[in-house]
Amino acid sequence: xxxxxxxxxxxxxxxxxxxxxxxxxxxxxxxxxxxxxxxxxxxxxxxxxxxxxxxxxxxxxxxxxxxxxxxxxxxxxxxxxxxxxxxxxxxxxxxxxxxxxxxxxxxxxxxxxxxxxxxxxxxxxxxxxxxxxxxxxxxxxxxxxxxxxxxxxxxxxxxxxxxxxxxxxxxxxxxxxxxxxxxxxxxxxxxxxxxxxxxxxxxxxxxxxxxxxxxxxxxxxxxxxxxxxxxxxxxxxxxxxxxxxxxxxxxxxxxxxxxxxxxxxxxxxxxxxxxxxxxxxxxxxxxxxxxxxxxxxxxxxxxxxxxxxxxxxx
Amino acid sequence: xxxxxxxxxxxxxxxxxxxxxxxxxxxxxxxxxxxxxxxxxxxxxxxxxxxxxxxxxxxxxxxxxxxxxxxxxxxxxxxxxxxxxxxxxxxxxxxxxxxxxxxxxxxxxxxxxxxxxxxxxxxxxxxxxxxxxxxxxxxxxxxxxxxxxxxxxxxxxxxxxxxxxxxxxxxxxxxxxxxxxxxxxxxxxxxxxxxxxxxxxxxxxxxxxxxxxxxxxxxxxxxxxxxxxxxxxxxxxxxxxxxxxxxxxxxxxxxxxxxxxxxxxxxxxxxxxxxxxxxxxxxxxxxxxxxxxxxxxxxxxxxxxxxxxxxxxxxxxxxxxxxxxxxxxxxxxxxxxxxxxxxxxxxxxxxxxxxxxxxxxxxxxxxxxxxxxxxxxxxxxxxxxxxxxxxxxxxxxxxxxxxxxxxxxxxxxxxxxxxxxxxxxxxxxxxxxxxxxxxxxxxxxxxxxxxxxxxxxxxxxxxxxxxxxxxxxxxxxxxxxxxxxxxxxxxxxxxxxxxxxxxxxxxxxxxxxxxxxxxxxxxxxxxxxxxxxxxxxxxxxxxxxxx
Numbered sequence: 001x002x003x004x005x006x007x008x009x010x011x012x013x014x015x016x017x018x019x020x021x022x023x024x025x026x027x028x029x030x031x032x033x034x035x036x037x038x039x040x041x042x043x044x045x046x047x048x049x050x051x052x053x054x055x056x057x058x059x060x061x062x063x064x065x066x067x068x069x070x071x072x073x074x075x076x077x078x079x080x081x082x083x084x085x086x087x088x089x090x091x092x093x094x095x096x097x098x099x100x101x102x103x104x105x106x107x108x109x110x111x112x113x114x115x116x117x118x119x120x121x122x123x124x125x126x127x128x129x130x131x132x133x134x135x136x137x138x139x140x141x142x143x144x145x146x147x148x149x150x151x152x153x154x155x156x157x158x159x160x161x162x163x164x165x166x167x168x169x170x171x172x173x174x175x176x177x178x179x180x181x182x183x184x185x186x187x188x189x190x191x192x193x194x195x196x197x198x199x200x201x202x203x204x205x206x207x208x209x210x211x212x213x214x215x216x217x218x219x220x221x222x223x224x225x226x227x228x229x230x231x232x233x234x235x236x237x238x239x240x241x242x243x244x245x246x247x248x249x250x251x252x253x254x255x256x257x258x259x260x261x262x263x264x265x266x267x268x269x270x271x272x273x274x275x276x277x278x279x280x281x282x283x284x285x286x287x288x289x290x291x292x293x294x295x296x297x298x299x300x301x302x303x304x305x306x307x308x309x310x311x312x313x314x
Numbered sequence: 315x316x317x318x319x320x321x322x323x324x325x326x327x328x329x330x331x332x333x334x335x336x337x338x339x340x341x342x343x344x345x346x347x348x349x350x351x352x353x354x355x356x357x358x359x360x361x362x363x364x365x366x367x368x369x370x371x372x373x374x375x376x377x378x379x380x381x382x383x384x385x386x387x388x389x390x391x392x393x394x395x396x397x398x399x400x401x402x403x404x405x406x407x408x409x410x411x412x413x414x415x416x417x418x419x420x421x422x423x424x425x426x427x428x429x430x431x432x433x434x435x436x437x438x439x440x441x442x443x444x445x446x447x448x449x450x451x452x453x454x455x456x457x458x459x460x461x462x463x464x465x466x467x468x469x470x471x472x473x474x475x476x477x478x479x480x481x482x483x484x485x486x487x488x489x490x491x492x493x494x495x496x497x498x499x500x501x502x503x504x505x506x507x508x509x510x511x512x513x514x515x516x517x518x519x520x521x522x523x524x525x526x527x528x529x530x531x532x533x534x535x536x537x538x539x540x541x542x543x544x545x546x547x548x549x550x551x552x553x554x555x556x557x558x559x560x561x562x563x564x565x566x567x568x569x570x571x572x573x574x575x576x577x578x579x580x581x582x583x584x585x586x587x588x589x590x591x592x593x594x595x596x597x598x599x600x601x602x603x604x605x606x607x608x609x610x611x612x613x614x615x616x617x618x619x620x621x622x623x624x625x626x627x628x629x630x631x632x633x634x635x636x637x638x639x640x641x642x643x644x645x646x647x648x649x650x651x652x653x654x655x656x657x658x659x660x661x662x663x664x665x666x667x668x669x670x671x672x673x674x675x676x677x678x679x680x681x682x683x684x685x686x687x688x689x690x691x692x693x694x695x696x697x698x699x700x701x702x703x704x705x706x707x708x709x710x711x712x713x714x715x716x717x718x719x720x721x722x723x724x725x726x727x728x729x730x731x732x733x734x735x736x737x738x739x740x741x742x743x744x745x746x747x748x749x750x751x752x753x754x755x756x757x758x759x760x761x762x763x764x765x766x767x768x769x770x771x772x773x774x775x776x777x778x779x780x781x782x783x784x785x786x787x788x789x790x791x792x793x794x795x796x797x798x799x800x801x802x803x804x805x806x807x808x809x810x811x812x813x814x815x816x817x818x819x820x821x822x823x824x825x826x827x828x829x830x831x832x833x834x835x836x837x838x839x840x841x842x843x844x845x846x847x848x849x850x851x852x853x854x855x856x857x858x859x860x861x
Contacts, residue, residue: 060330083479096326100323292539
């Protein structure tokens with residue numbers, strides 16, 4: 001075992017994580033990415049000893065910061081490992097120490113230094129009406145800020161449904177003319193939608209990049225196929241009840257307690273592509289259907305209009 | 315006239331905030347708070363199904379997740395006249411309590427601590443002395459020279475890589491940082507531990523809500539997670555709660571007191587005048603009488619005479635916000651027409667925030683307001699904790715009217731609410747073991763109705779007001795904590811609470827206004843929630859003058 005790797009496992013053990021636990025995680029991540037088992041050790045390498053932490057610039061636009069909060073909930077690797085040991089997070093307004101001029105300087109310097117090499121993660125939509133008057137940072141419109149950063153990125157990840165497709169502020173009547181980042185700038189983005197998305201899918205995309213030196217395969221909506229290749233319905237643990245015609249007719253009922261199908265109460269699982277039933281949220285604790293609530297289709301384009309009213313069956 | 319300083323973006327908050335201050339003789343003499351993002355969620359709600367509103371408004375904020383959804387279902391339940399089952403009330407209290415636990419820990423360590431803790435100084439600390447310090451001030455489960463040597467090595471490796479990430483270009487070495495290197499190292503270590511703890515604490519939401527952020531188990535009439543009322547799930551919740559409580563008791567509160575002991579002068583800086591709390595955590599279906607945290611209004615710092623608080627006395631002013639001219643209105647009549655113009659702090663409009671007033675007064679809301687209202691009403695648990703904190707810091711209770719007091723109040727209520735959650739868990743378990751798993755009450759949507767939901771959420775007093783017509787949303791307004799705290803001057807020129815609090819703040823170096831950040835962050839600003847409008851008459855009357 002190389003020294004660096006040995007150090008890594010020693011560090012893991014100090015934290016109470018065995019090498020076995022770690023390999024289990026790498027196997028999970030490899031499977032999530034849809035890679036074959038021979039990649040498990042390579043995934044482990046990525047976490048054990050990144051050569052140089054790849055620079056990441058994170059931009060916040062019209063959003064609720066739920067996607068950044070979701071990212072903070074990453075449990076393996078833990079968020080402190082991602083920030084201190086896996087990536088070089090050059091700019092992230094929610095956690096960075098610097099503010100005001102010092103923050104703006106950091107952003108400028110990072111773009112210059114890593115031109116063509118950094119990953120840009122964007123959270124939130126961009127207002128396009130009224131010359132972008134509905135959202136500003138340091139006196140510049142979101143569109144200005146985006147234009148000064150994104151064209152220089154190696155790749156841009158639109159994290160969450162707002163950055164991917166415009167999200168809630170783009171729902172009718174879309175007062176500020178909000179658009180997803182790709183559409184607003186006319187650039188190609190890797191879209192990781194969800195409201196918010198599972199951090200596993202962001203980490204998976206980054207690992208894919210570090211591991212294979214390229215971005216994952218995408219569907220027509222720009223979503224990585226490893227996470228968004230199948231519908232919720234196809235992977236749902238309640239699918240058997242759907243096939244058997246066992247439907248919940250009222251929340252809190254005996255049938256709800258038995259975990260029957262929520263189709264009748266408005267579940268959008270059949271038209272929603274995501275890996276919620278298999279990846280689950282918060283370290284595998286649960287997901288909305290498990291909590292007895294229908295899927296609202298939050299990773300589909302335009303879902304606030306297309307999927308609502310949420311409590312009417314399709 | 316003094317020197318003007320603009321801080322934009324204010325980082326380590328939710329959303330886009332610009333703060334401008336005028337400094338003369340080393341002190342802030344004037345201040346302006348400006349919200350920089352407008353999304354228009356209330357307008358988007360018009361004409362939609364009232365049952366869907368909570369999903370929309372929850373997206374006001376992903377940091378204070380859950381709380382808008384809770385206010386929204388309460389407002390609709392008030393309008394349609396449904397009483398939720400006891401188990402639904404208990405699960406909501408537990409989820410809401412969990413949000414307080416999570417949110418306040420993240421605020422203290424990840425949004426606020428770097429205003430007081432110098433990470434670079436931690437590299438100079440003696441690990442053995444740090445271990446000793448930790449043993450003296452807390453029951454932290456992490457300690458020993460080896461532990462601190464490893465944390466320090468980890469930070470050194472990070473710093474030596476030259477890739478400083480979130481820690482670069484900050485105010486390290488500033489003369490206002492007062493902690494010795496060992497206290498800085500202890501706090502830095504706990505900053506990292508708290509990053510993990512918060513990810514674990516958030517699992518409380520996932521147990522009964524499917525996920526966090528933005529749990530998904532609230533519905534008008536109750537909650538949906540009946541299948542999670544199993545012994546394993548209840549035990550899982552308790553287990554996470556217990557681990558979180560231990561952190562709060564043994565690490566968060568001791569750290570708070572240890573750090574505060576070096577910054578006692580901040581007990582005389584950053585205070586405001588009036589305090590409003592709607593109160594929260596109903597313990598029966600009698601509201602607000604059964605609230606664990608009481609409703610009340612404190613006028614001009616008079617703790618001897620807490621007044622009742624009535625939602626009818628709320629108005630919103632638009633004189634200094636980017637809206638068309640209009641008289642102050644109650645949220646039910648809320649009529650708002652955005653009109654973006656120049657940023658004119660001196661005599662014109664300068665923000666997307668409106669200025670809410672209670673009985674005409676500018677009010678601080680949030681942990682300090684809740685703690686003061688509870689204290690003045692003789693709340694047993696709050697009073698005991700406040701008195702104990704004041705004694706340990708050797709400060710009078712009046713020192714709470716300050717930046718230090720605001721930050722201390724947050725820790726005090728985290729502890730008090732966390733302890734109360736145990737009782738709600740036990741009630742829930744008792745019901746389930748009797749075979750009572752009722753979590754939802756059937757109801758009918760009326761053609762026309764109106765109602766409101768008042769909460770007190772981690773950042774302060776929150777109210778949602780809804781009017782329903784033809785079973786659809788006709789009008790929806792919410793007045794949220796950050797609008798109260800970060801709102802601008804009203805027509806009479808009275809400053810908003812953050813603006814008022816900033817007056818008198820010392821600024822040692824105008825190029826590095828660290829002290830300004832301390833007071834701003836002590837309010838835990840959340841901008842996306844604070845700005846949202848609706849025009850009840852038409853869908854598009856905007857007269858935008860782009861800058």
